[in-house]
Amino acid sequence: MNADYFTVGVRTGTSGLGGISLLMIHRDFPGVQLKRLATQGWLCSSTTLVALNDVRVPIENLLGQENQGFLPIMLNFNNERFSMAVSACRMSRCCLEDAIRYARARKTFGKPLIGHQVIRHKLSEMARLVLATHSLLMEVSRAWHSNDSAQRVAGQVALVKVQASRTL
Secondary structure (H helix, E strand, C coil): CCCCCCEEEEEECCCCHHHHEEEEEEEECCCEEEEEEECCCCCCCCCEEEEECCCCCHHHHHEECCCCCCHHHHHHHHHHHHHHHHHHHHHHHHHHHHHHHHHHHHHEEEEEECCCCCHHHHHHHHHHHHHHHHHHHHHHHHHCCCCCCHHHHHHHHHHHHHHHHHHC
16 A cells, blocks of 8 residues: 555545535554455556545545535545546557457458448448547536636546546
8 A cells, every 4th residue: 555645535524415524634644444356457556445444534635625526526526537548549549550450460261351331331330439439528528627616527438438438
């Protein structure tokens, strides 16, 4: 675990959205327990189980206002969703390039695979999806950087993440 601090959403008020606060908790606070998790396929990450047992947190470690932590948590999802969309879009483009390269190199029935109409149709459909996803990603990026409201952009970011993951 490489982090010295954790940003944690905790229940500090009544049930519902208004009862969540954000706290900054140091890894060395009494009651913080860390256990490295063995992962498969994600070896560059230091994925760790963090357990908090009767941890006392000073008031100065409150991030923002008490019971107002839900909105910042939700707004952070925009960054995560956008990052996933960018990654999936790029991987889709790489898959399309690989498929075209393979279809040009592979020969079936005496001609390159790309010479068969059904294969060209499949590649065209892949290209259509990849280009549409890329265009949507660029539009969402434009909206985000033009300072549109975070709530308005949130819906667009969620849509582009779905589009990109389905395209991949």
